[in-house]
Amino acid sequence: MQVMVELSLYPLVNEYIPPIQTFIDRLNSYSELSVSTSSTSTQVTGEYAEVMKVLGEEMQRTHEEVGQAIFVAKFLNFDAMQARKSS
Template sequence: MQATVEISLYPLTDDYESVVLAFLDDLEQEESITFSTNGMSTQIFGEAADIFAAVGRQFEKVQETGKAILVLKAGPGKLRYEGRHSRKL
């Protein structure tokens, strides 16, 4: 099943930025998925089993070197938010 998973990684360390960037660099090596990032989260696209396996592998790496919280949301299909406009109130 194709899926989209949105994740946010919160390293519990002062050097959180380098942990997040290393996580993304490692995630980029996963050939079975694609992803895009923004200032708040990362959206991962691919087969659900491949996404969860890849995120699990990378999350285990983070936990080996320190502690972190991983928050995720999952939905079916390829959910992108490009081209949508917010309504002015």
């Protein structure tokens, strides 16, 4: 099963852009994920278990490096083959 997660990160620090960019850059380093970034959020798509594993690790790393930070996420599960047929 595939999942698409739309994430927004709000680091509670004065210099908030570098932690956001670092998080996005780390997500982009995983070739098994599809990552699309807009001005307000980042969408991560891939196999459900892999996406959840990566997000758990990278969100924890962000909290350890930045301190307090808020993640807002929306999750949508879907079957990639069914989604292609619907288009």
